[in-house]
Amino acid sequence: MAKGERPTLTERRAEELRAAIARTAMEIFVADGDTSAKVERIAEAAGVSPRTFHRHFPVKEDVVRPLFRATAEAVANALRDVPDTADPVEALVAAWTAAMPGGRISEFDRRFLTLMVTTPEYRLRWQEADAELCEVIAGYLDRRLPAGGHPLHRTLPAYLVVHATRHVFEHWITSGSDEDLDALLRDALRMVLAGAAVR
Amino acid sequence: MAKGERPTLTERRAEELRAAIARTAMEIFVADGDTSAKVERIAEAAGVSPRTFHRHFPVKEDVVRPLFRATAEAVANALRDVPDTADPVEALVAAWTAAMPGGRISEFDRRFLTLMVTTPEYRLRWQEADAELCEVIAGYLDRRLPAGGHPLHRTLPAYLVVHATRHVFEHWITSGSDEDLDALLRDALRMVLAGAAVR
DNA sequence: GCCGATGTGGCAGAAACTGACAGGTGTGAG
DNA sequence: CTCACACCTGTCAGTTTCTGCCACATCGGC
Numbered sequence: 376m377a378k379g380e381r382p383t384l385t386e387r388r389a390e391e392l393r394a395a396i397a398r399t400a401m402e403i404f405v406a407d408g409d410t411s412a413k414v415e416r417i418a419e420a421a422g423v424s425p426r427t428f429h430r431h432f433p434v435k436e437d438v439v440r441p442l443f444r445a446t447a448e449a450v451a452n453a454l455r456d457v458p459d460t461a462d463p464v465e466a467l468v469a470a471w472t473a474a475m476p477g478g479r480i481s482e483f484d485r486r487f488l489t490l491m492v493t494t495p496e497y498r499l500r501w502q503e504a505d506a507e508l509c510e511v512i513a514g515y516l517d518r519r520l521p522a523g524g525h526p527l528h529r530t531l532p533a534y535l536v537v538h539a540t541r542h543v544f545e546h547w548i549t550s551g552s553d554e555d556l557d558a559l560l561r562d563a564l565r566m567v568l569a570g571a572a573v574r
Numbered sequence: 575m576a577k578g579e580r581p582t583l584t585e586r587r588a589e590e591l592r593a594a595i596a597r598t599a600m601e602i603f604v605a606d607g608d609t610s611a612k613v614e615r616i617a618e619a620a621g622v623s624p625r626t627f628h629r630h631f632p633v634k635e636d637v638v639r640p641l642f643r644a645t646a647e648a649v650a651n652a653l654r655d656v657p658d659t660a661d662p663v664e665a666l667v668a669a670w671t672a673a674m675p676g677g678r679i680s681e682f683d684r685r686f687l688t689l690m691v692t693t694p695e696y697r698l699r700w701q702e703a704d705a706e707l708c709e710v711i712a713g714y715l716d717r718r719l720p721a722g723g724h725p726l727h728r729t730l731p732a733y734l735v736v737h738a739t740r741h742v743f744e745h746w747i748t749s750g751s752d753e754d755l756d757a758l759l760r761d762a763l764r765m766v767l768a769g770a771a772v773r
Numbered sequence: 774g775c776c777g778a779t780g781t782g783g784c785a786g787a788a789a790c791t792g793a794c795a796g797g798t799g800t801g802a803g
Numbered sequence: 804c805t806c807a808c809a810c811c812t813g814t815c816a817g818t819t820t821c822t823g824c825c826a827c828a829t830c831g832g833c
Binding site for chain 1: 694695698702724725726729730731733734737738741742745758761762765766767768769
Binding site: 384385413414415425426429433434435 | 818819820821822
């Protein structure tokens with residue numbers, strides 16, 4: 376196959392396996408209505424041995440990482456294509472909605488995300504994916520912030536943007552998801568970016 | 575003993591035991607330079623059986639909760655005594671410094687907190703204590719925010735204040751702690767509260 | 774077709790937890 | 804003061820999560 380690609384063939388295969396196991400776990404979690412399924416069951420449903428499961432996911436809860444990483448990458452990609460002239464708030468909201476298939480969240484996803492929000496160990500994995508997003512957003516905001524100053528002036532706004540988004544999203548998920556998510560996000564992001572000197 | 579107190583005698587005793595075990599764990603972690611000590615060792619050092627350890631801390635990492643809960647309560651208490659006329663930024667910074675013994679962080683604490691920041695499972699426990707702080711700060715900000723509006727207008731500023739504080743603090747800890755923490759906090763809080771319509 | 778590299782499975786075992794039972798301690802009623 | 808009761812603790816056995824090790828299969832390059 377192609378030679379110049381960054382990820383090796385083997386690496387990509389491992390990545391696909393991890394994604395498949397993650398999807399299997401997600402389906403089991405949603406079907407059960409909780410996240411208490413044992414490793415043995417998830418591994419068997421995914422067609423691998425428990426030993427292989429733990430080779431790819433040292434800690435059981437790591438199994439959901441590929442899912443969150445995928446959406447974080449989708450947001451990052453959407454943000455990369457935004458022209459510099461766009462309003463930052465609109466750009467960030469658009470990047471978020473672009474990351475959802477069809478611009479909206481399915482009932483299946485809603486159930487899954489509810490489980491993730493209410494289970495601390497899994498919520499942590501979501502936050503870790505958010506942390507990677509922080510760097511991307513920091514890169515985006517760089518073009519719109521006054522240069523120089525303390526390093527925190529660069530990282531803090533990105534950190535706050537990500538956490539404001541997370542807070543709004545968790546509110547939306549746990550409160551029944553019958554509000555206008557985009558409007559809530561716009562509102563929250565405006566608040567954050569008003570405090571930072573984003574132009 | 576006194577009768578009208580809220581916590582039962584037994585409950586307070588259990589609380590003290592938990593605090594003692596937590597302190598023991600902290601000392602072991604700092605002495606080792608990592609958090610890999612086994613439950614058996616921590617329990618033995620604290621003079622209890624592993625079974626009792628798990629009775630008070632269902633998950634091993636929960637052992638640090640009493641420590642973070644204590645400082646969160648200290649901040650909450652400091653914030654309760656602040657007059658309504660005080661500048662919110664100064665009040666919050668003062669509450670934070672009041673929570674540290676002597677207004678500054680000891681070398682021992684710095685080493686411990688570094689371990690907590692760099693180990694996701696323990697960092698999560700710290701965040702959980704922060705989450706309780708969110709409610710207290712939301713109560714404080716209530717007096718200074720325009721009434722009414724969406725529930726998020728009440729919870730989001732508090733959430734952002736807590737997370738901005740956490741971001742600054744983690745930067746300060748991991749970057750060597752040789753900067754002026756109060757000044758960094760002031761700067762970050764001003765940014766957050768400027769975005770929210772805090773008066 | 775062969776060979777080295779790498780991923781996988783099975784097995785044994787360590788470590789983190791849990792349920793059940795027995796023993797000790799203190800508290801309050803009589 | 805004594806007894807009964809509630810509660811906490813320790814012991815023990817068992818489950819679940821996770822790891823080291825080795826043998827085997829598979830894949831990619833020669």
